[in-house]
Amino acid sequence: MGKRVKRISVLIMVGCFFLSWIEHFVERFLSFSGISTPVWLVVYVTVLLFTYTIIHAILNLGTRSFFLFLLITIVIAFFIELLKVKSGFILYGQLMGPSFLGIPLLLPLWFFILIYSAYSTTNLILDIPLPSQKVSLIAFLSIFDSVVLTSWFTMEDAINVTLGSWRWARSGDYFGSPIIIFPIWVLSAFCVSFFYRLIERRFVPSSRLNNKFALARHLPFFSYSWLNLSAMVGTVAVKMSGTMVVGLFTTLPFMLAGLWRLNNKKFIKEIEK
């Protein structure tokens, strides 16, 4: 990949990230005003976030690894969603756009955006040389990924149920949502991450982002933090501020650990020397 192409790709990636902020501002404004979110807005943000994720994943992991990661995510996410929909556990609304077999087509893409963010956040926080070879370590990293991802979902589920993206067949103890969905999210994310990290061992790491500025290199982490902050505001906007308390204290340690790591890169290198 030429230097110029790489530079343009990085610019597009960062541009997509910042353009996606518009959707968050508009959506929160609409929620505060009591107006429902239009479908095109959801499609707009999904396209932008997915675009930046594709570019980052290709530059960071390589094309082959990216496609494998995407394939694993789509297959597992689709299979689990199919089980949930066919068992009548969840009903998707119109807000998520067109669907196939009752599953919104945007959903596997969102799952990839989120799991890739979680994967990158874990790698940033724990800073373990990749790809890790030990299966026990891979299992630990995958658990970490799945908890990072699900921590965001503790807020986002309530927002989506209130906005009408989906509804649960039976309400539960967690602000109206069944608690069992969270272990299901953890399990789904764990499976995707675990399979990918197992396969990743065969590849030589070759990130093309190492010389780029921190925002570009760790964009998925910033995206994860931004999505969390946006979700916190979102919970207040849809009058589900109880979930904000859980979301804040669940996601905060990950966001702070990531920031700490970014702030101390030089310091850590000095210690290692």
Added chain:
Amino acid sequence: MKVIILMIFFISTIIHGIIKILPGVGINMCGFLDIAVFLGYLFFSLLHSVIYKGIKNTTLLSIMIIVIMSSLFILFAKFHLLFFSSAGISVGGVPVFIILWFIPIIYNAISCSEILFGRKFSLTNRLIDSCFSSGLAAGYLAGVLPIIGGQTNWGTIGYGAYFNTSPYVYLIFFAAFILIIMFYYLLEEKSFSSPYSSFFLRNLPIFFYIWLFLMAFVTAIVKHEFGLAFSISAIMFPLILLCLYFFNFYIKKNSKGVL
């Protein structure tokens, strides 16, 4: 000293466990055991702080906690956000036991953050440290305040979107803790270094917090508050994962903070 601290910690945790678990089988414990646990944790934290931070820093932190938390509680009482029905001795309307309870809560949160992140004195690191510690302490309160309110001891007035408590109380606690810890960091004596190097003793604050979260989780389950129990486990999980990482992968390599 080491043996005394460990003894106090273990006796307090055992009594704490008994108090929390026995109501689940229909046996209610006497109130004095609550006070015994409180005193145990308070003395454990003070002694631990004295050997790892020095007498000056311990005194400074305790004074800051007492002053700022008392002011906050006066405001809470004035705006009817908290009630204190049978919370023991009070001075100027502020319950003494509850204010002192924040010494173990905040000290151990600071220690957890120092164990995980190490001690670094730049302003950015201090800010991250204080946010982490405050998040831990306020997160614990988010696990226990909805339950305490139901026990007619003290708690938030029964309204709000977070298990009948106001979510904003936790944000206020979070901000107050950041204020306390940042002030403490600015004024602390930085040159103090502890002569104690015991791994287990140093890391007791982590066990303290994991134990507190576990007990809050058990209490929520015993009271059939499953939504709250899930929330507590969600808040507790990041701490457990970071600690597992600490204990398993880096402990032999680097004792000056792991992340």
